[in-house]
Amino acid sequence: MIKATIITIGDELLIGQVIDTNSAWMAQQLNKAGIPVLRRVAVGDRYQEIWQSLDEESAKADIILLTGGLGPTADDITKPLLCDYFNGKMITHEGALANVTHLFENVFKRPLTPRNIKQAEVPDTCTVLINPRGTAPGMWFEKDGKIFVSMPGVPHEMKGLMEEEVIPQLQKRFSLPYITHRTVITFGIGESMLADKIQDFEEALPAHIKLAYLPNYGIVRLRLTTTGENKENTDQEVDRLSAELQELTKEHLIHHEDEPMEKILARLLVSQNSTVATAESCTGGYISHLLTSIPGSSAFYKGSIIAYSNELKTDLLKVSNQTLRNEGAVSEAVVTAMAEGLLHAVNANYAIAVSGIMGPDGGSPEKPVGSVWIAVGNADKLISRCFHFRFDRAKNIQLTALNALNMLREFIKQQS
Amino acid sequence: MIKATIITIGDELLIGQVIDTNSAWMAQQLNKAGIPVLRRVAVGDRYQEIWQSLDEESAKADIILLTGGLGPTADDITKPLLCDYFNGKMITHEGALANVTHLFENVFKRPLTPRNIKQAEVPDTCTVLINPRGTAPGMWFEKDGKIFVSMPGVPHEMKGLMEEEVIPQLQKRFSLPYITHRTVITFGIGESMLADKIQDFEEALPAHIKLAYLPNYGIVRLRLTTTGENKENTDQEVDRLSAELQELTKEHLIHHEDEPMEKILARLLVSQNSTVATAESCTGGYISHLLTSIPGSSAFYKGSIIAYSNELKTDLLKVSNQTLRNEGAVSEAVVTAMAEGLLHAVNANYAIAVSGIMGPDGGSPEKPVGSVWIAVGNADKLISRCFHFRFDRAKNIQLTALNALNMLREFIKQQS
Numbered sequence: 001m002i003k004a005t006i007i008t009i010g011d012e013l014l015i016g017q018v019i020d021t022n023s024a025w026m027a028q029q030l031n032k033a034g035i036p037v038l039r040r041v042a043v044g045d046r047y048q049e050i051w052q053s054l055d056e057e058s059a060k061a062d063i064i065l066l067t068g069g070l071g072p073t074a075d076d077i078t079k080p081l082l083c084d085y086f087n088g089k090m091i092t093h094e095g096a097l098a099n100v101t102h103l104f105e106n107v108f109k110r111p112l113t114p115r116n117i118k119q120a121e122v123p124d125t126c127t128v129l130i131n132p133r134g135t136a137p138g139m140w141f142e143k144d145g146k147i148f149v150s151m152p153g154v155p156h157e158m159k160g161l162m163e164e165e166v167i168p169q170l171q172k173r174f175s176l177p178y179i180t181h182r183t184v185i186t187f188g189i190g191e192s193m194l195a196d197k198i199q200d201f202e203e204a205l206p207a208h209i210k211l212a213y214l215p216n217y218g219i220v221r222l223r224l225t226t227t228g229e230n231k232e233n234t235d236q237e238v239d240r241l242s243a244e245l246q247e248l249t250k251e252h253l254i255h256h257e258d259e260p261m262e263k264i265l266a267r268l269l270v271s272q273n274s275t276v277a278t279a280e281s282c283t284g285g286y287i288s289h290l291l292t293s294i295p296g297s298s299a300f301y302k303g304s305i306i307a308y309s310n311e312l313k314t315d316l317l318k319v320s321n322q323t324l325r326n327e328g329a330v331s332e333a334v335v336t337a338m339a340e341g342l343l344h345a346v347n348a349n350y351a352i353a354v355s356g357i358m359g360p361d362g363g364s365p366e367k368p369v370g371s372v373w374i375a376v377g378n379a380d381k382l383i384s385r386c387f388h389f390r391f392d393r394a395k396n397i398q399l400t401a402l403n404a405l406n407m408l409r410e411f412i413k414q415q416s
Numbered sequence: 417m418i419k420a421t422i423i424t425i426g427d428e429l430l431i432g433q434v435i436d437t438n439s440a441w442m443a444q445q446l447n448k449a450g451i452p453v454l455r456r457v458a459v460g461d462r463y464q465e466i467w468q469s470l471d472e473e474s475a476k477a478d479i480i481l482l483t484g485g486l487g488p489t490a491d492d493i494t495k496p497l498l499c500d501y502f503n504g505k506m507i508t509h510e511g512a513l514a515n516v517t518h519l520f521e522n523v524f525k526r527p528l529t530p531r532n533i534k535q536a537e538v539p540d541t542c543t544v545l546i547n548p549r550g551t552a553p554g555m556w557f558e559k560d561g562k563i564f565v566s567m568p569g570v571p572h573e574m575k576g577l578m579e580e581e582v583i584p585q586l587q588k589r590f591s592l593p594y595i596t597h598r599t600v601i602t603f604g605i606g607e608s609m610l611a612d613k614i615q616d617f618e619e620a621l622p623a624h625i626k627l628a629y630l631p632n633y634g635i636v637r638l639r640l641t642t643t644g645e646n647k648e649n650t651d652q653e654v655d656r657l658s659a660e661l662q663e664l665t666k667e668h669l670i671h672h673e674d675e676p677m678e679k680i681l682a683r684l685l686v687s688q689n690s691t692v693a694t695a696e697s698c699t700g701g702y703i704s705h706l707l708t709s710i711p712g713s714s715a716f717y718k719g720s721i722i723a724y725s726n727e728l729k730t731d732l733l734k735v736s737n738q739t740l741r742n743e744g745a746v747s748e749a750v751v752t753a754m755a756e757g758l759l760h761a762v763n764a765n766y767a768i769a770v771s772g773i774m775g776p777d778g779g780s781p782e783k784p785v786g787s788v789w790i791a792v793g794n795a796d797k798l799i800s801r802c803f804h805f806r807f808d809r810a811k812n813i814q815l816t817a818l819n820a821l822n823m824l825r826e827f828i829k830q831q832s
Contacts, residue, residue, distance in 0.1 A: 011626070011628055011641070012628065012630055012639075013439075013440070013443070013456065014443055014452070014453040014454070014455075014456065015443055015444065015447050015452075015453070015597065015641070016439070016440040016441060016442070016443030016444035016445075016447065016453075017440075017444075017597075017599075017630065017637075017639065017674065018440065018630065019435065019436075019437055019440045020435075020436065020439075020440070021435055023429075023432070023436075023458075024429070024432040024433075024434065024435045024436070025432060026432070027429070027430055027431055027432030028431065028432035028433075029432075031431050031432065036430070036431075037430040037431070037432075038430070038460070038465070039430075039457060039458065039459055039465070039469075040429065040430065040457070040458040041455060041456070041457050041458075042439075042455065042456040042457075043455055044454070045628070049454070049455070053455075056472070071607055071629060071631065072607060072608040072611060073607060073608070073611045073629045074611070074618060074627070075626070075627065075628045075629060076629075107806075108606065110606060110609070113608060113609065113612060115608040115611060115612060116608050154631070155811075156807050156808065156811065181431065181433075183433075190524070190526060191487055191488060191489060192488040192489070192529060192531040192532050192535075193526070193529065195488060195489045195490070195531060196529060196531060202490060210427070210491070211490070211491065212427055212428065212461070212491045213487060213489045213491060213492075214428055214433065214434065215487065215570070221433075223428075223433065225427070225431070258433065278722075280701075283705075283708075284701075284704050284705055284707070284708025284709070284713070284717070285696075285700075285701030285702065285703075285704030285705040285708065285720055285722065286701065286705045286708075287701075288700050288701030288704075288705075288722045288724075289699075289700055289701040289702045289704075289705045291700070292699075292700025292701065292702075292722075292724060292813075293700070293809070293810060293813070295775070295776050295777065295809055296777065297700070297724070298724060298725065301700070301724055302724060302725045302727070302728060303721070303722045303723050303724040303725055303727075303728035303732075304701055304720070304721075304722035304724075305719070305720075305721060305722075305732070306694075306701065306704045306708075306719045306720035306721070306722065307719050308704075308708060308713070308714060308717055308718060308719040308720075309714065309718045309719055311718070311719075311762075311763060312718060312719035312762060315761070315762075316719075316721070316732070316761065316762075345731070345732065346727075346728060346731075346732075347727060359711070360711050361711065361712065390523075391572050392572065393709070393711055394709065395571075395572065397708075397709070
């Protein structure tokens with residue numbers, strides 16, 4: 001089977017200044033095209049180390065994809081290094097130059113400098129992949145039967161080159177197998193209990209099908225992975241196993257596809273032609289952000305009142321001062337009043353309201369950091385629940401949002 | 417110099433199901449402790465490949481940190497592999513068992529199963545690092561003068577082990593140098609123009625100081641990195657150079673520390689004892705989320721009205737139907753009215769209002785996808801500006817938020 005390695009170049013990765021999101025996206029695309037990724041390697045902007053990684057990775061994989069180090073500044077050394085590695089000499093590529101000129105004249109609207117023009121220089125031993133989104137062209141090299149493709153690290157430039165050039169050309173070159181995954185999502189059951197529950201299923205799996213557990217703070221994703229020559233047969237077998245797995249986990253099953261909770265809820269709302277609004281205190285707009293990160297969210301999302309201060313809880317959501325004083329902002333009475341106030345202020349079918357203490361400060365012995373009240377429901381009925389998370393601020397916010405979305409998902413399911 | 421490599425284990429990384437955020441955090445901590453990271457490698461859950469990576473990476477680095485593959489399920493093979501690699505046999509570790517028992521009894525409040533108890537088994541050739549946050553203990557091995565530490569992949573468990581065990585023990589063992597970075601953040605100037613501007617400075621830098629450019633959609637971070645024996649002298653030299661760099665880039669300088677825009681604005685607001693609120697349409701709560709991701713944000717953030725639908729723009733922000741009809745939701749008149757309405761509804765010193773078309777759908781020839789109007793200001797004065805972003809939905813939302821926060825930062829600076 002044809003295999004790939006991804007090499008990411010840049011000191012920023014080795015000092016932790018940047019999180020590498022490119023590799024995950026590239027790995028997904030390669031997988032979809034039938035090319036498994038063997039390894040991912042990050043190296044610094046150092047000549048000797050990049051060179052060595054090219055030697056090492058091409059000894060293991062057939063395709064080596066590189067990103068990074070193609071900028072116009074002195075710390076970008078990928079291009080001269082590749083020129084040496086593939087015994088070339090630098091030439092100005094006419095197509096790349098036309099692209100750079102066009103970008104500066106028509107898109108960036110800035111004068112073209114010698115440094116920009118140099119971006120159109122490439123080793124004469126590569127095939128240029130024109131990058132319409134940026135000044136650094138992609139470069140395709142071949143050596144000893146191995147393919148090396150260098151791309152810029154700017155995400156949308158890399159993505160454009162992958163989709164328009166790299167993947168189509170690899171598909172043309174090789175006869176690739178069909179790799180596919182099925183993911184079943186469970187919630188509220190630990191990884192080890194789940195493993196006990198599906199032990200017989202797991203042991204009976206054919207050798208060519210791999211089962212993986214991906215636990216993540218209450219959610220466990222179970223992934224079946226398989227490879228075959230024929231799409232139809234491969235899909236049929238893995239769909240049958242996925243159905244079996246869904247049946248075995250049905251008490252904890254929340255979805256049969258690898259989708260985030262907000263998409264699962266959005267799909268449910270759209271299927272009912274319903275809308276939602278949120279009244280957020282401790283999540284500070286994060287639930288609203290998750291829902292509006294989905295294209296076309298205006299079909300199911302109306303808006304939110306982010307009542308972070310108590311003032312806004314009383315002014316905009318009509319929570320009474322007395323309730324706030326007697327019960328405290330993090331209480332069942334307050335989240336319920338927030339949800340009610342929201343449904344009065346905003347014409348939506350469903351409401352989500354949250355109030356909690358996300359940390360690091362603000363906790364008390366009775367209401368420690370991580371305490372959260374969530375209410376969900378509609379004009380007829382509201383349900384509420386208290387949670388205690390025990391992580392850092394960012395994770396507590398994420399978990400509050402996840403559980404709030406899931407509570408509404410369950411509420412809607414139970415109504416219908 | 418003592419050097420480290422980070423090996424991350426898990427098929428989910430090679431199919432792109434998960435983004436690796438652990439490595440960046442680990443690299444930061446190692447750097448702070450004076451240990452540069454040489455490489456980061458991700459490998460799948462495959463015995464032979466993990467084994468080979470241990471051989472290869474320990475030939476290059478002194479310290480090999482591993483995460484992942486320590487769960488209680490069949491796809492977790494790191495522990496048995498390490499047992500073989502370091503010629504051990506599996507024994508139950510009393511401290512680890514006591515920890516697992518405590519967690520199930522007092523924290524998870526679930527029955528302890530044989531599978532959980534097995535989590536307390538470790539190779540007898542390792543030193544156990546107790547993990548109070550989870551069932552998988554950390555394991556410290558030594559071989560041929562190299563140190564190998566295996567940790568679980570669950571972020572808060574790994575972080576706890578790094579902070580409480582791994583870093584302190586490495587600091588005790590080695591006499592480590594002082595590594596430090598200074599980052600200067602610019603906005604609104606391209607990487608190549610910036611490079612031209614600071615070319616003399618860059619060429620005159622001493623050999624032991626490295627300058628890196630990190631461009632990211634309008635922001636360019638310039639990072640100076642240096643290593644020394646003595647903290648005071650090292651800091652002095654790099655602070656002097658950073659000041660020089662700030663002077664050279666002052667027209668475009670927005671900050672002299674590597675902090676996200678929301679923190680820069682938050683610091684400014686707190687220093688003035690001022691507060692902000694937001695009226696968001698197209699960003700759907702993302703600006704609010706960024707501001708409330710900062711601990712203690714209630715000191716400067718009041719709340720928001722996320723008026724995603726036009727209904728909410730009229731009902732809650734009092735934008736007139738006529739303005740919406742005549743000008744369209746994405747217009748200077750509407751964002752200005754949103755900001756005014758917000759300052760009436762919410763008792764905050766400053767307002768941010770945004771309305772735009774984030775895509776992929778909803779664009780028109782006059783207002784293509786990526787068109788955004790932003791207004792910022794206070795009760796006395798509002799300023800507004802139109803932007804045209806040309807990326808995907810997620811990036812357009814991020815850029816709108818970034819520019820809105822920066823517009824308010826500039827507005828406040830000009831007022832004072």
